[in-house]
Amino acid sequence: MILMNDFKREDETLIQSQIAAVERVFRSGWYILGHEVKAFEEEWSEWVGASETVGVANGMDALEIGLRAIGIRPGDEVITTPITAFATVLAILRTGAHPVLADIDPETAILDPKSVERCLSPKTKAIMVVHLYGQAGPLKELSALCSKGNIQLIEDCAQAHGAKVAGKSVGTWGAFAGWSFYPTKNLGCIGDGGALTTETPQIAEAARKLRNYGQSDRYQHPVLGMNSRLDELQAAILRERLKYLTEWTNRRRMLAITYTSEIRNPSVFVLPLPTDKDEHVHHLFVVSTSRREALQSHLKHCGIESLCHYPIPVHHQDPCKTVRIDPNGLPNSERHANECLSLPIYPGLTDSEVSQVIDAMNRWNR
Numbered sequence: 001m002i003l004m005n006d007f008k009r010e011d012e013t014l015i016q017s018q019i020a021a022v023e024r025v026f027r028s029g030w031y032i033l034g035h036e037v038k039a040f041e042e043e044w045s046e047w048v049g050a051s052e053t054v055g056v057a058n059g060m061d062a063l064e065i066g067l068r069a070i071g072i073r074p075g076d077e078v079i080t081t082p083i084t085a086f087a088t089v090l091a092i093l094r095t096g097a098h099p100v101l102a103d104i105d106p107e108t109a110i111l112d113p114k115s116v117e118r119c120l121s122p123k124t125k126a127i128m129v130v131h132l133y134g135q136a137g138p139l140k141e142l143s144a145l146c147s148k149g150n151i152q153l154i155e156d157c158a159q160a161h162g163a164k165v166a167g168k169s170v171g172t173w174g175a176f177a178g179w180s181f182y183p184t185k186n187l188g189c190i191g192d193g194g195a196l197t198t199e200t201p202q203i204a205e206a207a208r209k210l211r212n213y214g215q216s217d218r219y220q221h222p223v224l225g226m227n228s229r230l231d232e233l234q235a236a237i238l239r240e241r242l243k244y245l246t247e248w249t250n251r252r253r254m255l256a257i258t259y260t261s262e263i264r265n266p267s268v269f270v271l272p273l274p275t276d277k278d279e280h281v282h283h284l285f286v287v288s289t290s291r292r293e294a295l296q297s298h299l300k301h302c303g304i305e306s307l308c309h310y311p312i313p314v315h316h317q318d319p320c321k322t323v324r325i326d327p328n329g330l331p332n333s334e335r336h337a338n339e340c341l342s343l344p345i346y347p348g349l350t351d352s353e354v355s356q357v358i359d360a361m362n363r364w365n366r
C-alpha cells in the first residue's frame, strides 16, 4: 500500500541522531523547560526569521495561548475559515471568543479576503488565516484589511513550515503565529509539540507565563494559565529533524510539480501551484472531483491511500452549528468539503510510487 505517510522509512543517520538526542536528555537529568527547549526556540526563531519562539505542548494550545496573550476576551469575534482542522476553531472557542466563518477561495481553499470583509463587525478583534495545505494565504490583502480596522492578524502555520510571501516567512506577518509539530507535519516530533512565534516581546512574555500555570516567578501566579510546555525530549528530537527540513521541503516541491504536470484527467481538478514556488511547502497535495468516493475507492483498489482534508466544514460540527458565517453563505467551502481528496506526498515517497499514483489518477473514469 502507498501510504499518506510512512515514518518507518526515515534515513538511518537521522534515526541515530534522534536516539543520541534522547540519550542526551536522559543523561542531562533535566526534563522540563531546560536547555533543549531554549535551544530549539532559538533555532526555530532563526529558521523562521521570527524574533521570538515559545515552545508549547501542541499546535492548538499555541493558538489558544497566543489569542489570550494578545488580549482576546470572551465575546470578541475572530474571523477564520470553515475548511481547517477543528483545532483552529476550538482554540478560539476555548478563549470564550466567537469564531466567525468566512468562505474560501475555490482555487486555493484558503480564506477569501472579500468574504472576510463581509464578516467584519464592531466586535471583530482578529482574523486568523490558516495557510492551508502548506500554501501561504493572502497575507498582503488581509494585513491591509486589518490595518484599516484596528484588527489583529493571526497566522495558523500548522501546515506551512517555511512558506514565504515576498521573501518573508509565514509566521512573521501577524501579531503571532501558531505552529504544530504533530508527527505528520512538515516538521514533526514523535508525539505532540507546538510553538508560537511573535515579533512582540510582551506577547512572548505573556505566552511564557500562560504555558506554565500563569507563573511569573516561582509560586507567583498573576494570571490563570495552563500546563502546556514543550518537553525537553521532543525539543531535542525537533532540533535533529530541523536539520532536514529544507531538504524535505525541496523534495515535497519536486513531488508537487511532478503531480501537477502529469495528472491529466478531465474529471479531476488539481489545485494549481502558486506562481512563486516559495509560497507553498506542499504539506498536502489536494485534488477535487464531484465523484470523490468513486476516486477514493479506485485509488484504494490500486493500493493507494488517500484522505479528505476536510470532509465536514466547521459550521456543520455540532458545537458550531450556530456560529455566525458570511451573510452570502459558504458555497465554496461546502463544495470543497464534498469534493476534496488528498494524495500521498511526503519526502520518503519514491519516484516509482509517484508514477503509480499518477498512472492510477489518469486511468480513473476513462
Ligand SMILES: Cc1ncc(COP(=O)(O)O)c(C=O)c1O
Binding pocket: 058, 059, 060, 061, 084, 085, 087, 088, 130, 156, 158, 159, 179, 180, 181, 182, 192, 193, 194
Ligand atoms: C491547520 C491546523 N491548525 C491547528 C492544528 C492543531 O495542531 P495540534 O494537533 O498540534 O494541536 C492542526 C493540526 O492538525 C492543523 O492542521
